[in-house]
Amino acid sequence: MLWACILLPQLALDSVLRERDDPDTPLVLIGGATQRRVLQAVNPAAARLGLRAGQTLMAARALADGFTCVEADPAQVEQVQQLLAAWAYRYSAQVSLHYPRALLLEVGSSLQLFGPWPVLQARLREELDALGLRQRIVLASNPVAARMLANCHDGLALSDADDTRTALGKLPINKVGLPTEASEAFTRMGLRQLGEVLGLPRDALARRFAAGVQLHLDQLLGLRSLGLEFYLPPDRFETRLELNFDVESHQALLFPLRRMINDLAAFLAGRDCGVQRFELHLEHVEGPDTVLKVGLLAAERDATLLFELARGRLEPLRITAPVRNLRLLAADLPAFVPQHQALFDPRAQQAQPWEQLRERLRARLGDEAVQGLRAEADHRPECAWQLASQGASGTLQAAADSRPGWLLAAPLRLSEADVQLLGRAERIESGWWDGGDVRRDYYRIETREGLRGWAYQDLAEPGPLWLQGWFA
Template structure:
């Protein structure tokens, strides 16, 4: 088996930075009581100003005033680790969050689907970078070794037990996952790395140290299996972004909206599902949330499409009060069935599939502006089709020639403005429901070359009446 460890060295910091439009802005996370605020973590821009973790807020402000702060929240770390586990679930059914700020997942059985390990590693790195999380990735024969090697390496691949023994043997004793007091005791005994520790008799180690030390060393070398609890994805998605200032324009809400829809897409891909309905919550101070419901005719999970649809609905809403927080929730998560595509797609590069165009039109124009069409068994043209029919295309009838666009009200065709190409075709129907029609229909062509469908009531003179146009 091959296990992958993805270590997130600054998960709390990345979780805050990814919610800000400018990730390069100097930022420090604060912890401690109000009387003595301490810097828990700082980004690279803040380090350039001289800020370091462990400094007091007073000392940091003495060095520079040009940085912003946010609260360090341990619960947020747990939340984002679970979110990343949902993302990793698309690559493996065995995903574990056994270690803090770390993902472990077995990947050997998935390489046949995702390609060779270099291809999969490149994909993991690209997606994590797009999500806004810094990371280190190591692959090893067992999960404990992968986690320990991630402390010292990035991009390392250990193919077998011999290579594992070689890489682990060079690690210092304080980097192999032992408790701090055990690592200090081994160092005082003159043991600097794991290979030197292995030369000691097991009986001697068992007398000097707790039993957990030998268990950890055995698991590290693959002689003992680590019992892991595997992640199961939740049945709903609910993510919130707290805004740094009061927002009153749609434009300022587009960045958090894009981040939320990208997170939703990653979550859906992880659990192999789509979304058909989700809700945007605009949070106000002292007022109920403004709710924007986004509904789709079929399940989707493409990040760009979800963003465009949500953006179209958001721009139709008048922001009633300043927005303090932005939240996206989704509970309707049906199975996602990819659309069948041709091997050679002959669509122009800039064109959209019909399903995406349909959803964008509904988002821009409203649900009532876009309808499906369906046929019903009636010879009368105005009653032969229905709005809000099935979303699948209607099956064409090659035996009859009918226009694709019927007018709301027939228009008189002035004499000399069109010529008859074909006809008449008589339609007599509706005597049983009180709307009897007796018409002779003709295929006509206007002076501009358009083809139309016009009729004249049987037994009456006068002009033809245009009822529809052919495409």
């Protein structure tokens, strides 16, 4: 087995920055007691002002001004970790959140599907960057070793147990996850690296240190296994974003909406499913939420398409009160079936599939404005086609080019002097069972301009020709 550890050293800070559209503004995370507020993390812009983690807020304000303070929110960090576990589930069935700010993935069985480790690692980094999260990634022969090696390395790949042990031996003793008392005791003994500790007799270690120290060392070397609880994705997706200010325009909601949709797409990819309906709740300072419902005719999980659909529903909406928070809820998560395409797609590069165009039209024009057609087993032309929400195929069988592609909303009277009849008549007698009885002779016609149409003569009331449709 091969284990990858994805360490997120700035997860708390990145969880805040990914929700803001002003990354260059100096920002710090603060925590601690009310009497002594402490800077827990700073972004690069704040670091350039001389601020650093561990400073008191009072000292930071004395040193610089013009930076934004945000309260550290453990619940927000936990929400992002759950999202990452759902995302990682796409690449491995064994995903664990055993360590804080880290993901453990068993990837040995995934390499046949996703390619060699360098290819998979590059893909992981690309998607984590898109999610706005900084990372360090290490591959090792057991999960504990991968996690501890990530404290000092990034990009290290060790597929062999001997190579893993060699790399572990060079780690500083305070970076291998030992209890503080044990690491300090080893340091006082003059042991600076893990390899020096591993060289000591086991019975001597057992006499001087608690049993947990030897257990951890054995787990580092893969001699004993670590009991991991593996992640299981939930059956629904829900996320909430606090805007921290009142929003009254659609434009200001687009950036947080895009981030929430990207998180939804990552969740769907991890569960290997799509979404057919989701709700966007606009939480106001006062009054009930404004609920925006987005429904699709088929399951989708493309982030760009889902954002365009949500945006199309949001922009025509009249915001009656300032929006303070956003909440996205998706409970209808059916299986996702990718669209089948030919190896050499003849469409132009700029063209988009009909399914995506259909959903965009429905989002812009409304659900009732876009309809499909369904064929019905009826010889009367005006009854042979019916509106259908999904354009399901019917049971009518007709030879190609035997019926016009464009039927008029109402028949148009023709002058026989202006048209030429082509071929013999086709008689249609039908509808006696529903009160819409017709007896007609249909002709193919050609106008003086060369247009070809379909016209009939009513046998019940002999008279002129009536144009009912045009051929392409």
